[in-house]
Amino acid sequence: MTLRALEILRAADRIACEDTRHSAPLLSHYGISGKPLVALHDHNEARKAPELIAAARAGELIAVITDAGMPGISDPGYRLVQACIETGTPFEVLPGPSAVVTALIGSGFPCHAFRFGGFLSVKSGKRRTALSAALGSGETGIFFESPHRILSTLQILAEIDPAARTCVARELTKKFETYHRGTAAEVLEYFQAHPAKGEIVLLVHAAED
CATH class of the missing domain: 3.30.950.10 (Tetrapyrrole methylase, C-terminal domain)
Structure with a gap:
């Protein structure tokens, strides 16, 4: 976990997680609490992407994390990035473990x-x-x-x-x-x-x- 990633997670208005049950203990370990957690996985990513895009365009800062490794690498995230590009919604990739x-x-x-x-x-x-x-x-x-x-x-x-x-x-x-x-x-x-x-x-x- 990088310091930059922790900074974003603490600042985020909501956090999209591959599995909220896995992410909750991680966030708790770093003292990050009170954030709305949204499930974003292979089975709902295409459906959830427009909702997250709309929230981001309304001014929310949304962080995306997966259970292990780098989002998008055999993990959810690819469709959301595609949606950001198609709608002109700014996004930033934070390098992390892979x-x-x-x-x-x-x-x-x-x-x-x-x-x-x-x-x-x-x-x-x-x-x-x-x-x-x-x-x-x-x-x-x-x-x-x-x-x-x-x-x-x-x-x-x-x-x-x-x-x-x-x-x-x-x-x-x-x-x-x-x-x-x-x-x-x-x-x-x-x-x-x-x-x-x-x-x-x-x-x-x-x-x-």
């Missing part, structure tokens, strides 16, 4: 060029295609993955290239943050013996010659 760049640096993989693929598909065929494309790109591939699917995804990765450089970054910036690095075969073997929990970022890079 699992994408945190995992990239922590992996130790090349950082000069990378591709972020968002959440991998629930369909194994599409996961295979995405992982193959990342390995063939020469860049570091970054994906979000569910703990319920990471084992099957690692199995697919090991089938494509067992020597592929692989990193599973878990629970970034939290108490139980971990990085597991190795070949696809090695990382698969580890998680076969130790079932994964928590939020996961998967990074892949073709094996070095």
Whole structure:
């Protein structure tokens, strides 16, 4: 949490949250209370955006936060920003934590060029295609993955290239943050013996010659 973000949250007339139940303890931790909280998530963002735009144009300062990471990056926020641009409503982006760049640096993989693929598909065929494309790109591939699917995804990765450089970054910036690095075969073997929990970022890079 940056000092600038706290300043805006304290000044805001209302705060749009991905999940008010998650945001309320965060705000309480920083002594921010008495602010109207509005739910803004994937299922209502398109409907809520006009309401928030109207409030902003009437003079309200509205802050937008998500449960973890940067709003708009596989999180709500994209549609609201689009609406601001379309209506000429001023908005400001406050840089903050992002699992994408945190995992990239922590992996130790090349950082000069990378591709972020968002959440991998629930369909194994599409996961295979995405992982193959990342390995063939020469860049570091970054994906979000569910703990319920990471084992099957690692199995697919090991089938494509067992020597592929692989990193599973878990629970970034939290108490139980971990990085597991190795070949696809090695990382698969580890998680076969130790079932994964928590939020996961998967990074892949073709094996070095």
